[in-house]
Amino acid sequence: MYEYKFVETTLGGFFTEASHRETIMEHAKDGWRLVQVLPTNYNGHGKPREYEIIFERRLEMID
Template structure:
């Protein structure tokens, strides 16, 4: 059986840096595996502003 974690992250903007790589690396170092990335919000030009990253890992008995 697997457990899942849903983490919201940003690709950055005019005044902020992207955080997705750091988020993925941090969870991967804890044994989580990247499953999917889903856009959550879009700006007025149709560009995604935030994402939900879905991770999974095997539940240890």
Template sequence: MYEYIFVETSLGGFFTSATHQETIQKYAQEGWRLVQVLPTHYNGQGKPTDYEIIFERQISTD
């Protein structure tokens, strides 16, 4: 059995930096595995600006 978390992140913009790599590294160190990345918001030109990263990890059945 698995548990899942959904984490919002950004690819950055004109005045902001991308945070997706730091987010993935942080959760990987905590034992989470990357499942999928989904765009959630788009700018006026149709380019994704924000993403939801889905992580999973196995639940201990002890």
């Protein structure tokens, strides 16, 4: 069985830098595995502005 984590992020903009790589590496250190990146919000030109990064990790089964 797995547990899932959903993290909102952006790929940066004109005045901001992207932080998605740092987000992925930070969660990987804690045992999370990247599953998928989904765009969740678009600008007026149809370009994604916000994303949801989905992570998973195996649950430890306790007998």
